[in-house]
Amino acid sequence: MRAFLIAGEPSGDRLGAALIAGLRELDPALEVRGIGGEGMAAQGLESLFPMSELSLMGIWEILPKYRALKRRIAQTAQAVIDAAPDVLVTIDSPDFGLRVARIVRAAAPQIRTVHYVAPSVWAWRSGRAAKMAQVIDHVLAILPFEPPLMQAAGMSCDFVGHPVVAEPLASPAEAAAFRARHGIAGDAPLVLCLPGSRRGEVERLGPRFDEALMRLRDRVPEMRVVLPTVPGVADMVRGMVRRWPTAPVVVQGEADKRAAFAAADLALAASGTVSLELAANGVPMVIGYDMAPVSRALIGMLLKTDTVTLVNLVSETRVVPEFLGRRCQPGPMANALLRLLDDADARAEQMAAMDLTMQRLGRGGEPPGLRAARSVMGAVTARR
Structure with missing residues (x-):
C-alpha cells in the first residue's frame, strides 16, 4: 500500500509514527511519504518540509504566515497528486490538512481520504463535521464518544483508542x-x-x-x-x-x-x-x-x-x-x-x-496505532 501522511505538530507526529508502525506490521511493503517530525522520521518518513512550519494555533497566530502557509498547502497537495497514494491521511491540524485534502479531492477523487483525530464538534463549531465530510471519507477517532457524531455527518468512523495508553512509562x-x-x-x-x-x-x-x-x-x-x-x-x-x-x-x-x-x-x-x-x-x-x-x-x-x-x-x-x-x-x-x-x-x-x-481510552487492549492501521486499511479496501 502507498500512503501519504500529513502531521502538523508534535502530538500529530506521535500519532503518525504509531500509525506508520501499525501499517508496516500489516503490510511490510508499505510506501510512505508526507510531512512529519522526529517520530515519523524514525519510522522512515522523509518530510517534505519541516513540520515546525505548521505548528501554529489560533486565528491571530496564523495570519502573519498565511501566504507562506498557502504556498505550503499548494506544494503539499501537488506532492500528494504526483505520488498517487492509495490513501491520504491528514493527522489533526485540520486548518492545513483539510485544505490539502480539498485540493486533492478535486484533482484526484480516487485517492481515499482519512482524517486522524475527529474534530471536537462536541466542544465548538459543530458544523465542522459536515464541512469535513465534503473531502474526507473516513475518520479515526481517539475519544470513545466521537464516532456517532462523525457518522451523522456522513463519514465512516472507528474509535481506535488513544495512543497515550500504549506509550511506555518509566519505572x-x-x-x-x-x-x-x-x-x-x-x-x-x-x-x-x-x-x-x-x-x-x-x-x-x-x-x-x-x-x-x-x-x-x-x-x-x-x-x-x-x-x-x-x-x-x-x-x-x-x-x-x-x-x-x-x-x-x-x-x-x-x-x-x-x-x-x-x-x-x-x-x-x-x-x-x-x-x-x-x-x-x-x-x-x-x-x-x-x-x-x-x-x-x-x-x-x-x-x-x-x-x-x-x-x-x-x-x-x-x-x-x-x-x-x-x-x-x-x-x-x-x-x-x-x-x-x-x-x-x-x-x-x-x-x-x-x-x-x-x-x-483503551488501556490493556490492542495498541491504538495498530487499531488505527487496521481501520485505514479497511477504509482503503472498502473503496476498492
Whole structure:
C-alpha cells in the first residue's frame, strides 16, 4: 500500500509514527511519504518540509504566515497528486490538512481520504463535521464518544483508542534515578511545568506559569520544578528560565521526559494531549490556557462545553481544575496547585478520574496505532 501522511505538530507526529508502525506490521511493503517530525522520521518518513512550519494555533497566530502557509498547502497537495497514494491521511491540524485534502479531492477523487483525530464538534463549531465530510471519507477517532457524531455527518468512523495508553512509562527505579541525577531529594515535591509545544503558547503561558510557580515556591520552599520541552521551543524555554531566581531543571528527549513524569508529584500544564500523558502517569494536574485576544474572543463565543480538559471529559467528572482565557492567572493557579499538595481527597479524586480515563481510552487492549492501521486499511479496501 502507498500512503501519504500529513502531521502538523508534535502530538500529530506521535500519532503518525504509531500509525506508520501499525501499517508496516500489516503490510511490510508499505510506501510512505508526507510531512512529519522526529517520530515519523524514525519510522522512515522523509518530510517534505519541516513540520515546525505548521505548528501554529489560533486565528491571530496564523495570519502573519498565511501566504507562506498557502504556498505550503499548494506544494503539499501537488506532492500528494504526483505520488498517487492509495490513501491520504491528514493527522489533526485540520486548518492545513483539510485544505490539502480539498485540493486533492478535486484533482484526484480516487485517492481515499482519512482524517486522524475527529474534530471536537462536541466542544465548538459543530458544523465542522459536515464541512469535513465534503473531502474526507473516513475518520479515526481517539475519544470513545466521537464516532456517532462523525457518522451523522456522513463519514465512516472507528474509535481506535488513544495512543497515550500504549506509550511506555518509566519505572520507579528510573524515576528515582532522575531525581538523583538532578539533585532532587526523594521527599521534595516535584512539580512539572508544561507551557505547551508551540512558540506562541510558551510566549503567552510561560510568564504566567512562572509566576504561579514562584508563588507556590514561597509557600513550599522545598519544591523543585522540572520543565520538559521539545525541539521547536527549547531555545525559548531555556531563555525564559534563565531569568528565574531558582532555575528549573529543563529536560529534552523522550527518555528524560518519561522519567520526569514518573518522578513528578504535580503538574501545571497547558490544555491539550499532555493532560492525558499526565493521567497515564498518575500525576495530579492544574490546567491553564489562553490565546491571543481575537482568537480567545471568537472561540469563547463558540464554546459549547464547560470544560476542555480531556480527563474531565472522558471520565465525565470535573475534578481537574482549569483556568482558561482571562482566568489563566498566576494567583488562582498557584492556589489550585497548593490545594492538590495539601488535600489528599482532591488528589484521590483526580487519581480515580485518571484511571477511569485510561480504561475508556483503551488501556490493556490492542495498541491504538495498530487499531488505527487496521481501520485505514479497511477504509482503503472498502473503496476498492
